[in-house]
Amino acid sequence: MQHHLHQHMIKRTFLFVFFIFFSCNISDEKILIHNVNVIDPLDGISKNTNVEISNNKISKVGKKTSIFYSKKIDGSGKYLIPGLWDSHVHLYFDQELAKDMPMLFLKFGITSIRDTGGDFNFLDSIKKLSEKYPKSYPRLKISGPLIDGKFNVYNGERLPNLSVKTENVKETESVVNKLIASGADFLKAYEMLSPEQFEIIMKIAKKKKINVTGHIPLSMDIETASNLGLNSLEHIKNLELWATKDKNELLKERRGMMKNTRDLSGLSLRGMIHSTQKNYAINNLDENETIKIYNALYKNSTWQIPTISIYKVPIYKIFKSEYWIENLKYLPKKTRETWKKRIDFSNDKIDPKQKDFSDWIQKTTGEMYDYGIKFMAGTDTPLGFLIPGFSLHTELELLVESGMSELDALKSATINPSRYFKMENDLGLIKEGYIADLILLNKNPLNNIKNTLDIYAVIKDGKVYKEPMRAD
Ligand SMILES: [Zn+2]
Missing domain, CATH: 2.30.40 (Urease, subunit C; domain 1)
Incomplete structure (x- = not known):
């Protein structure tokens, strides 16, 4: 015993x-x-x-x-899938809503965001919060303001001031150096830059090994921009102007307009150029020119962020559908009421010219995908009544609708943006040693991409949030 x-x-x-x-x-x-x-x-x-x-x-x-x-x-x-990226976001577009956006993103499994333009200090302060509290904020990569030319588009007129105006090469150079020194994760070149201004951005970026994204400047051609090292193109912006047999005439006409003899604001000037040329271009496409462009984008690995949702949701008036209105419930009260009013006020007629353009974006996305060009999923939220977080799932759906496989759509929102930021050994796969940003889904997204919205739990940096959103 x-x-x-x-x-x-x-x-x-x-x-x-x-x-x-x-x-x-x-x-x-x-x-x-x-x-x-x-x-x-x-x-x-x-x-x-x-x-x-x-x-x-x-x-x-x-x-x-x-x-x-x-x-x-x-x-x-x-x-179980990796946490998702929205690779085209503008937190600064609605500074009030920006306070709620990080939590909204997490709720929908968006564990990383790439902010593509806004006030640097504003964005940097949110980025610092996300670094300090990685379990409660999505990861944030920022470009700071759109770097634009003499007639900058987002000048604060009607729309928030997302850009910095640079009058000449010297100013562009100093803005770029300042942004890099302040810790911008990438740069965004915009439409009203001169070719010389664009070149100096690319030259400094190459030296400092930082990515440059952007729209093709209206003053220069897409192949040159891609060959100069433009790492990514947002919204397929201005590609069509070079995919037509009349590309040189269009450039000549644009350069004339860009002299801006009527002294228009940057916003109006760009509006005039777009409305004069864009639909003309997609109605006069040339197959050989198009293939030449795809070739350059493929050869140079120029990433595409087509943001189909910022075209299709407003143009097809999807935001007026019951489905969309129902999902406005996720927005904070003030934003929800403002959006609801504006949506009710807007008419539900689909503009045929705009519809053609939206269809062309989807067709081009499908063609580029077949060509082997690389994609990242992004939305442009909160523009166009795109609900933060929720609308990334809409984008995945639209990518699949354009011809992408479900698995490649998932890549475009996981490992692809990780590669873009050279994080592919740490983030975006479900492998040992990777950061635990994950989404647990109730249904198989490879059967139907809509199932990415059927969320059981979101895991950010190892912290589990069960639906309905509460820390577990
Ligand atoms: Zn944007």
Whole structure:
């Protein structure tokens, strides 16, 4: 009896020590997602897999599992994908709504955002918050303001001042150097730049190894811009002006207009050029010119962010549909009421010229995809009544509608933007050592891309948020 008790005590002490040892180990939260279908953007689906998360990293992916974890999520019948990027966002466009946007993004599984234009200090302050509290904010990459020319488009007239006006090459150079020194993650070149101004941006960016995105400046041609090293093109903007047999006549006409003898504002001047040339161009396309452009974009790996949703949702008046109105409920009250009023006030006629353009964007997206050109999913939220977070899922749907496979649509919002920012070894895949930004879905998005909206839980930097949105 005595002996037995003694043995028992030793056993208990051993167990106790054993317990202390492991509880130290698991005191930093270890989460097991058990028996889940993992969808890795590169490897595709692997069924009934266990995924372990330690702190903010994926620590294990496989059939076997450790015995010790502090939390277990039953993944049976569910699908795990990496957290999504919205690669075209303007937080500064609505500074009031910007306070709620980070949480809205997380709610819809958007764990990283690429802000493509706005006041640098405003954006940098949100970026610093996201770095300080990575579990409660989406990751943020910022370009700062659109770098524009003498007649800058977003000059604060009617629309928020998203740009910086640069009168000449010297000014452009100094703005670029300042932005890079302040910590911009990439740069955005805009439409009213002169070819010389664009060239100086590319020259400095190359030296400083920073990406440049943008619209093709109206004064120069797309192949030159791509050859100069433009890393990405937003909205396929101004490609059509070069995909027509009349490209040189159009350039001549544009350069004339850009002298701006009527002294228009940048916004009106660009509006006039677009309305004179864009629909003409898509109605007079030339196959050889188009192929030449696709070739250059492919050869130079110029990423495409077609933002189909910023065309289709307003142009097809999708925002007036019951489906869209219903989803306005996610917006904060003040924004919801303002948007609702403006939506009610807007007419529901579809403009045939605009419709042609939206259709051309989708057709071009499909063609470029078939050509092997690379994509990132982005929206332009909160412009065009695009609901932050929610509308990225609309974009995925529209990419698939344009001909992209479901898996490639997922790539465009996960590993592709990671590659763009050289984070592909840390973020965007479901592999050991990757950051634990994940979405647990109730249904398979490879069967229907709409299933990315059927969210069971979002995991940001290892923290689990269960739907309806609360920290778990
Ligand atoms: Zn934009």
